[in-house]
Each structure stands twice: as C-alpha cells, then as structure tokens.
Amino acid sequence: MVEAQLLSKNQQIVLDIIENAKAPLKAYSILFNVQKKGINAPQQIYRALDKLIEIGKIHKIESKNAFVACKNANCEVSKATAFSICERCEKVEELNDLKLSKYLSSYSDKTGMKYKKYNLEFFGLCKKCK
C-alpha cells in the first residue's frame, strides 16, 4: 500500500480548482481564480502544477496547454495517458481503456526502442457536437 500524498496549501488550492472544473484549465486562468486566496504570481501556479503532474494528480493536455484532473483512481505517476478531445466544444475526456493502454505500454518500434511513457490525444467530435 502506498501512502496518500500530502499536498501543500498551494498544491491543494490548485488541485481543487482543476478537479471542480468541467474543462481543462489554463495556468493563467487558474491564477486569476486564486488571486483572492493570496496567490499572486505565475510561479506559484506553475510550481503547484509541476508537482501535481509529477505525482499523477493532474495531466497536461499538450495540444491545449491546459490541465485536467486525473480520473483514474490512485494514479500515482503519469506515464500512460490518452485523451479524447472534441474539436468543436473543446470537451476533454481521459480514456480509461485497459486494452489500449496495454497495447501502447508494450509497444516497441522496429529499432527495438522501448518506451517508458506515452501521451496520446485523439481529436474528433463528441456526441453532442456530432
């Protein structure tokens, strides 16, 4: 059993905001939302984000420079991530498909290079936007 990670004050504030958001949040939009709580500088946001990513609590959506909470229970480390992104409404869902993650985690290319980590982003139209 692994201990639950204790978060610092700023880390918890940032995580709460991301977890309660309905869409991926950008760093500066997080910043504007926490200025009432005494966080004033981008550094404070980015430091919290870095830590939260490191321990797997959130993921960065690279194509959007935005951050989402991890939906996979007890995700301690982010090394295998896959997202579904709607190109119209910008809705983002983390995929949780064991078959897909097994396939990709065990993937090795022609040169025999083995991978420790991957990130996959799918784009299309979600149900509502179709």
Next chain:
Amino acid sequence: MVEAQLLSKNQQIVLDIIENAKAPLKAYSILFNVQKKGINAPQQIYRALDKLIEIGKIHKIESKNAFVACKNANCEVSKATAFSICERCEKVEELNDLKLSKYLSSYSDKTGMKYKKYNLEFFGLCKKCK
C-alpha cells in the same frame, strides 16, 4: 493523383530549414536562422508553419513546441501522427508503422465516439542514450 503543392517563398524557406535540421526546430530558432534572408518577424514564421502543417509537410511536436519535417512520402494531411522522443538527447523520430496507425485510426472508445485525428508521443531513451 494529387498535384504537388506549390509553396510560396517564405513557406519554402521555412520548409528547407526544417527538412535539413537533425532535430525538431522551434519557431524562434527558425526565425533567427532566416533573418539573413529578409524574414524579420515571428508572424512570417508562424504563417509558414501553419500552412506547412495544414498540407502535411511538417508536424508539431506538442510536448516540445517544435517542428519536424514529415518523413512519410506524400503525406498530404496530418491526421495520424506518432513520434518517438528520446528524453535524454531529445532526438525525435516519426514512427511509420502501418499496424500501429491502423490500430489507432480505427480506434473508437466506449461511448462510440469516432476520431478523425490523433497524435501520439512516446518517450524513452534512444539506442545511443540507453
């Protein structure tokens, strides 16, 4: 048969630089390299990059904000991209694995959402760095 796309002057300059580079290039590093050719502003670079991406001549490595030439002959549109990225030396290779691309292109998730496009980035250590 599809006609080869004719590139404008700036588009060709930017493409040449990216094609001759051994690693992904960042927009501003491209800019510094073409100032002798009369290109002075980021807009000119980003416009060329946008067009080159649109027609599939180059791809953006999202995790690095950098650009590489497409290695797949006659790639007209970028809708299925996969890269191998070395975390030590930053070497990036475009994967060209028909099995992988078929698997991902035909992937549909539990909700039945179908995807038009994907981008996959694998991270690890390349042969040299292992």
Next chain:
DNA sequence: TAACAGTTTGTTATAATATAACATATGCAA
C-alpha cells in the same frame, strides 16, 4: 486591359505561456 478576389507578405504591437533567480518561511528528522 482593368477590375476583382484570394493569398501572401511586411510590419508593429501585444497577448499568452513559462522560467530564472533570490530571499524567506515551514515542516520535520537527527
């Protein structure tokens, strides 16, 4: 040819994203 639409270019300015550097404070173990 002249008028036109579409695209590309050039240019200045600014927005958005992210990190450097340094001083101080806090938690906690030896």
Next chain:
DNA sequence: TTGCATATGTTATATTATAACAAACTGTTA
C-alpha cells in the same frame, strides 16, 4: 536546535504565439 528538504513569496524576464492593418503579388474574367 540545528540542519536539510520542501514550499512560499516576489520581481523580473524569457519564450511562444496571435492581432491588426496595409501593401504587394497572382491569377482570373468581364
């Protein structure tokens, strides 16, 4: 209670990307 790692606060700056507008070029077609 000292020492160390981590977290915080703060100012400044680097990096990445887009807005907005005017001018030039290209290929139609009236």
